[in-house]
Amino acid sequence: MATYVYFVLYGTLLGTWVVHIPAIEEHVGISHAALGGLLVVLGLGAFVGMQVAGPLTDRLGTRTVVPAGGVLCGATLFLPGLAHDPWTLAAALLVFGFCNGCLDVSMNAHAVHVEKAYGRPVMSGFHATFSVGGVLAALAGASAASAGLNPAAGMAVMGAAGVVVALATARALLPATPAVEGPDSTEETGTSPAVEGRGTTGRVWLLAVLALMVMLCEGAANDWSALHLKDVLGASAGTAAFAYGTFAAAMTIGRLLADRFATRFGSLAILRHGAAMAAVGITLVAFGPWMWAAFTGWALFGLGLSGCVPQLFSAAGHADPSAAGANVSRVAGLGYVGMLAGPAVIGWLTHLVALNHAFVLLTLLCATTAVGAGVLRTGPDRTHRSGPAADDTRRTGPAADLTSRTGAAVDHTRQTETETAACRH
Known part of the structure; x- marks a missing residue:
C-alpha cells in the first residue's frame, strides 16, 4: 500500500506541473516552440536524476531514497511557478526534473522488491495508480484556479502536501532488500557471480532498448x-x-x-x-x-x-x-x-x-x-x-500428477512439523 501511495504521489506532483503549463507559459511570455525546448531540459534533468538515484538506491536502500525523492520532488514543485523568464524556468525545470528522476527510479526499484516478496506480478498495478495521480492533479488544479491562486501558490500547496505524504508513508516501506532467491542463484545454475554479472548487464541493456x-x-x-x-x-x-x-x-x-x-x-x-x-x-x-x-x-x-x-x-x-x-x-x-x-x-x-x-x-x-x-x-x-503450480502448467500426464501429489505431501509435512514445534514451544 505504501508503494501505491508513492506512485499516486508521483503522478500527482508531475500532473500538477502539467496542468499549470499554460498559465506558466503565459506568465513567462514564451512561445510553444520555446516551451518545447524547455521541456527537453526537464527530461534531461530527469535522466540525470535516474542515473544518480539508481546506484544510490542500491547502496542506501529504497527505504531511504524513495522518501527522500518524494520530499525533494514536493519541495521543488513550486519552482517553475516562480520563474519570470526562460532562463529561470529552465533552471527550475532542470532541478524539478532531477528530483522527478530520483523518485521515479527509486520507487520502481522498491516496487521490484515488493513484487519479489509478494510472490506474483504486481508492477502493472503500481503503474496504473500513477494515472490516478494525474486525475487528482487535474482536480486540484481546477480547484486552485477557481480559488484564484496563482501557479506558484497552487503548486506550493500541492508540493507541501506531497512532502507530508512522503514522510508519513516512509515507515511502511520495506526495511531491506529481500534475499536473492530463484533459479538464477549460483548454487542452482553453477554460474560464477562475475560471469552472471556480465550476462545480466547485456540483458538489461536489451531490455532498455x-x-x-x-x-x-x-x-x-x-x-x-x-x-x-x-x-x-x-x-x-x-x-x-x-x-x-x-x-x-x-x-x-x-x-x-x-x-x-x-x-x-x-x-x-x-x-x-x-x-x-x-x-x-x-x-x-x-x-x-x-x-x-x-x-x-x-x-x-x-x-x-x-x-x-x-x-x-x-x-x-x-x-x-x-x-x-x-x-x-x-x-x-x-x-x-x-x-x-x-x-x-x-x-x-x-x-x-x-x-x-x-x-x-x-x-x-x-x-x-x-x-x-x-x-x-x-x-x-x-x-x-x-513453483508447483507453474510446473503443473508445463507438464501433463502421470508426471504432472506425481509432481502435484509429491508437492502437496511435502507442504503438508512441513505444515505438520511447524504446528508440532509451535505446540512444544
Missing part, C-alpha cells in the same frame, strides 16, 4: 493522437480530444488487468502479445479511413502497450536484485529518452509523408518489440510462474 521503442510509441501517442483525428480525418477539436482519452483509458484499464494475466501466462506473453496488439492497433490508425477505425485503433494501441513497460522494469529489477536500482535506472533512462523523442521523430517524418503514414514507424517498433520479447525468457522473472 525495448523500453526505448515502447516508450517512443507511447510518447508519440500522447502528442499526436488528437492531431491525427483533427488533421487527417477532419474531426472537430472536441471529438479529436477523445482520441487521446481513448488511448489513455485503454492504457489504465490494461495496466489494472495486466498483473492477473502475467500471473497466469507469464511476462513474456504480456510483452509479446501486447506489442503485437499495439502493432495491429496503430496500423488500423494509419490506414483506417473511418472515425470508428481510428478510435478502435487507439484503444488497441493503448491496451497493447499498457503492460509492456511494467514487464520490462520488473525484468530489469529481478535480473539482479542486489543492483535493482542501477538496472531499473538504465531501462527507465533509455525509455525516457524514447518518450521524449517520440513526438519529435513523428514530427520530423511529417515533413516527408502524411501524419497517418508516419505512424507506420510505430508499427515497425511494436513488431520488433514483439519479436525481441524472448529476452524475458531467461532470468529471475521466471519466478513469477515458478
